Amino acid sequence: MLSIIKEKVFANERLTREEGLWLLKNGSLLDLAEMAEHVRYRHNPQAKVTFVIDSNPNYTNVCNIDCIFCAFYRHEGDADAYTYTVDQMIERFKAAEKRGVRTVLLQGGVNPAIPLEYYTELVRRTRAEVPGIHPHFFSTSEIIGMCEVSGLSLPEVLAKLKEAGLNSIPGGGAEVLSDKVKKKISSKKGTSADWLNVMREAHKLGYKTTATMMYGHLETDEDVVEHFDVIRDLQDEYHGFTAFIPWSFKPGNTPLEKIIPSYASSTRYLEMIAFSRIYLDNFQHIQASWFSEGKKTGQMALHFGADDFGGTLEEENVHASANFVHTTTIKEMVDLIRDAGFTPAERTTLYDIVGEYAEGQYPDCVLDTARLDVHINADVIMPTIPAGMQN
Numbered sequence: 007m008l009s010i011i012k013e014k015v016f017a018n019e020r021l022t023r024e025e026g027l028w029l030l031k032n033g034s035l036l037d038l039a040e041m042a043e044h045v046r047y048r049h050n051p052q053a054k055v056t057f058v059i060d061s062n063p064n065y066t067n068v069c070n071i072d073c074i075f076c077a078f079y080r081h082e083g084d085a086d087a088y089t090y091t092v093d094q095m096i097e098r099f100k101a102a103e104k105r106g107v108r109t110v111l112l113q114g115g116v117n118p119a120i121p122l123e124y125y126t127e128l129v130r131r132t133r134a135e136v137p138g139i140h141p142h143f144f145s146t147s148e149i150i151g152m153c154e155v156s157g158l159s160l161p162e163v164l165a166k167l168k169e170a171g172l173n174s175i176p177g178g179g180a181e182v183l184s185d186k187v188k189k190k191i192s193s194k195k196g197t198s199a200d201w202l203n204v205m206r207e208a209h210k211l212g213y214k215t216t217a218t219m220m221y222g223h224l225e226t227d228e229d230v231v232e233h234f235d236v237i238r239d240l241q242d243e244y245h246g247f248t249a250f251i252p253w254s255f256k257p258g259n260t261p262l263e264k265i266i267p268s269y270a271s272s273t274r275y276l277e278m279i280a281f282s283r284i285y286l287d288n289f290q291h292i293q294a295s296w297f298s299e300g301k302k303t304g305q306m307a308l309h310f311g312a313d314d315f316g317g318t319l320e321e322e323n324v325h326a327s328a329n330f331v332h333t334t335t336i337k338e339m340v341d342l343i344r345d346a347g348f349t350p351a352e353r354t355t356l357y358d359i360v361g362e363y364a365e366g367q368y369p370d371c372v373l374d375t376a377r378l379d380v381h382i383n384a385d386v387i388m389p390t391i392p393a394g395m396q397n
Contacts, residue, residue, distance in 0.1 A: 008037065015041045015284055018048060026285045027231045035273060038280035042311030045283050049290045050313045054362065055348040056291075057339050058355060059369065060109040060142075060317035061102045065090050065128070069115025071147065071194040075181070075223060077259035079115050089117060092128050099136040106336065106371025109317065109355045111176050112143040122156040122163065126170040133171035140355045141171065145178035146204035147195055160207050168211055174355050175208055177218035177251065183236050184229035191224060191262065202240055209246030214356055217247045217289075221278060222254040222270030223262060230278075234285045241288045248357055249291035249314060252278045253298035272303040276310045283311030291357060296334065296342060305346040314353075315343055340368050 007028050014021060021029070029038070066089040069079035080087040090098075099110055110132070125144065132141045144152075144167070152163045181191060183198040205215055217237045221230060241247050254270035257263040283292045294312035296304030297319050304315065318336055334342070340363055343350040352360040352369055361369065 008033065012037070012041060016044055018287075020287050021285055023231055023235050026234065026281075027227060029284070030227050030231060030277070030281050033281075035276060035280070038277060038284065039310050042280035042283040043309070045287065046292070046311045046313055053348050054351045055308055055313060055315050055343045055346070056351045056353040056357065056359070057315045057343065058109050058317045058353050059106050059336055059371070060111055060319065060355075061107045062111045062113075062317070062319050063095075063098055063102075064114045065095055065112060066114040066117045066120065068117040068119070070118055071116050071192065073181075073192040073195060074261040075191050075220070075255055075257075077256075082117075082119065089120065092124060092131060095128060096131050096135055099132055099139050103136050103138045106369065107318075108138065108360070109140045109142050111317070112141065113145050113176065113178055114148065116147050116151040118151065118155055120155070122152050122158070122166065125152060126166055129167060129170040129172045140174070142174050142176055142355045143167075143172055145176060146201045147179040149175070149204050150196065150200060160204065161211070164204075164208055164211055164213070168213065173213055174248075175205075175213055175215040177205075177216035177247075180218050180233070180237075181220045182223075182225045182229050183219075183233040184225065187223075187225050187229050198236065202236060205246065206240060206243065209240075209244035213246065214248050215246055216293075217241075217250045219250075219252045219278075219282075220255055221252060222274065223266050230281075231285075234282065238286055238288060241286070245288070247289060248355075249293050250282050250286055250289050251293040251295070251316070252282060253295050256298070272299065272306075275299050275303055276307060279307045279312050280310040296339075301334070301342055305342055308343070308346045308348060315339065336371065337368055 007025070011021060011025050011029055014025070067078055067080045068082050068087050068089055072079070102110065129141055129143060132139060149160070149163060153160050156163060179195065180201050181188065183201060185197050188195065188198060208215055219233055237247065237250070254275055255266065256269065257266050279292060279294060291314050292312045293314040293316050294304045294307035295316050297316060299307070308315070318334060318339055340350045344365065349362055351362045354360060363369070
């Protein structure tokens with residue numbers, strides 16, 4: 007079987023689900039690496055690794071879907087629950103822009119107290135008042151929540167967000183696209199079909215999105231291959247996914263910690279990177295994560311099929327809630343890519359190249375000091391939507 011699979015991969019032929027499952031269960035790490043490197047350079051011929059200067063703040067931690075893998079969410083009325091105003095978020099974006107941030111990946115809880123107009127205003131004002139920032143906003147779960155609050159259909163909500171200036175959506179909320187798994191870890195979040203439907207409708211309207219997977223909890227190899235199969239099929243329809251991004255579950259402070267007390271191994275991560283590169287033959291980019299897996303593992307992943315190193319993540323709160331924190335600077339990001347044997351190239355959210363950096367070169371906005379603490383102080387946290395925003 008391995009010979010058959012290798013012959014197909016090196017002939018640039020697609021693996022079947024059965025072949026993929028066999029490979030994930032039986033392929034050695036070195037066999038996976040060999041095939042993944044071939045596919046990586048077929049899609050991206052140059053020894054170049056991209057990254058984006060970004061930040062990942064949150065506008066609310068109030069959420070009503072209670073995923074047992076999440077340490078971030080709070081309920082309305084909790085002492086540390088918050089929702090920021092549009093004005094507060096715009097000020098944060100302006101400050102981030104001054105520090106060189108080009109993309110804000112913005113997500114929050116599914117908060118039924120927030121009206122649709124909040125989201126459209128946030129997008130519109132970001133485009134108008136912070137033109138240097140690309141808004142990469144809202145997970146599929148949040149968008150479904152907007153439909154429920156507004157009473158509008160999914161295409162109507164997506165059209166309103168697009169009219170306001172949104173043209174890309176992050177892939178959060180997928181976890182593992184197997185309903186057997188979803189019923190166990192996120193029973194209120196909906197089905198795999200719900201996530202896929204948001205992405206499909208977004209792609210129809212011209213949005214670009216990412217696809218993600220959070221593994222290392224209750225899934226089996228069969229569930230992993232099912233996840234890859236359905237996103238590969240959707241990519242065939244519209245080619246709306248820019249990249250695939252896997253990361254491992256972080257159990258700290260989550261209800262699921264009692265069942266899954268430890269992290270998935272670095273070896274498993276490299277397997278996921280390589281296997282995704284081989285199986286997802288219609289995805290141009292596979293993203294390695296220095297942040298979720300550690301800097302050395304992230305560097306190694308660049309030799310297992312990944313061609314992108316993710317973002318600088320100037321601010322991040324979700325993994326931090328699970329007591330899992332890695333930080334970096336823009337300078338270190340460039341150095342990590344270069345030290346792994348590749349040419350660092352800064353990109354936009356949509357993978358347009360901003361600049362390439364030879365030895366000794368860095369982006370103009372490079373921060374060579376410790377990462378700035380940009381978390382908002384507790385005294386500006388709003389326990390509910392401020393007066394005047396309910397409409």
